[in-house]
Amino acid sequence: MNQADVVIIGGGVMGLFAALHLAETDAGRIVLLEQRHLGAGSSGKSGAILRQHYSHEVTIRMARASLLDYRTFEARHGLDIGFTETGMIFTCHARDRTTLEANVARQRELGVDVVVLDAPALRALDPHATFGDDVIGAFEREAGYVSPVATLKALAALGRDRGVVIREGTQVEDVLVEEGRVQAVALAGGERLATPIVLNAGGPWAGILCKRLGLDLPLRAIRPEQAYFAAPNGRERFVYGDLLTGLYWKPEPAGWMRVGKMAYDGDAEVPDPDAYDEGVSNRFIDQCRTRLTQRRPDYARAVSWGGCSALYTVTPDAHPMIGPVPGIDGLHLVSGFSGHGFKLGPAVGRGVAAMLTGGDPSPLDPAFFAVDRFARGRPIESAYEYGILG
Structure with a gap:
């Protein structure tokens, strides 16, 4: 039977950052298993927006540390x-x-x-947008984005250089547990991989694996849609989070705008992440255009470039579950980022690696994101209507 010191399930941004930092802490043989290809769950279609606008100190610190990591990534x-x-x-x-x-x-x-701006200051900052006198805003100067695909590719390359074994096209059938402790991972085809530690970073599949182990955790996979529009001015400048229209939007390098809804209450649940509709409806595109033109009238006649649907793994409070899973020694969970995970990836990966090796996980606070917080009646509360901004 093959062996590993840590097995990571899932080749998205969380699994790859965790693998990289575990390798850098000399945690032994690290094996990452991805059933399809890197980023096949949520990460590959992410807008990969980097912003620090949260209402809790923990998430602000994590977002800031992660932004600095992304900003200096190429130089390092x-x-x-x-x-x-x-x-x-x-x-x-x-x-x-x-x-x-x-x-x-x-x-x-x-x-x-970051600074608070009233309507006149917002108009001066973005002359293409329309702001009524009842609108106020915050401008975060350092925010931006990365390429999700390039980031995943870079993380995989760095991990492999440091000895991480990355196996794509490898499906995990089960985690084998004896006397309440992880013993091995069972793979499709009959192979077993012995390990004392499993990190479930399986994104939309994480909850399915938990259910196989008899764990009732509030993780749901849902299907948010995204619409694409040609930018009327050729190239947009700012990322937006607009509570009044209920939309977020971000410029893309090729001269188009990615638009999505901040709330996902109405998004369809996906029982099988391997078989979901990845297209976008005309109804959704029309809804986005109608809302977007409230802030940007010039998008009323913007060319639609279609769109797509992606996958979020959500929790009841829109915050991830990170840490050891009660009842099974050696099983750890990193899932449920609810659409705002990419921006936290570096801090999560570093923190999880520290948790597994006895180090200091800060700015990640394991107690804040505890897996059992819902069972204890202690969900995280946001200062905003949208938990994604918590």
């Missing part, structure tokens, strides 16, 4: 991941000024370069 490793600094405009109703100002003050205390 010599690999281009498409880091692009755009700045992000976050807008809400003026009646929410107290909440916005409190969150911005907290972010500034933690080193985030």
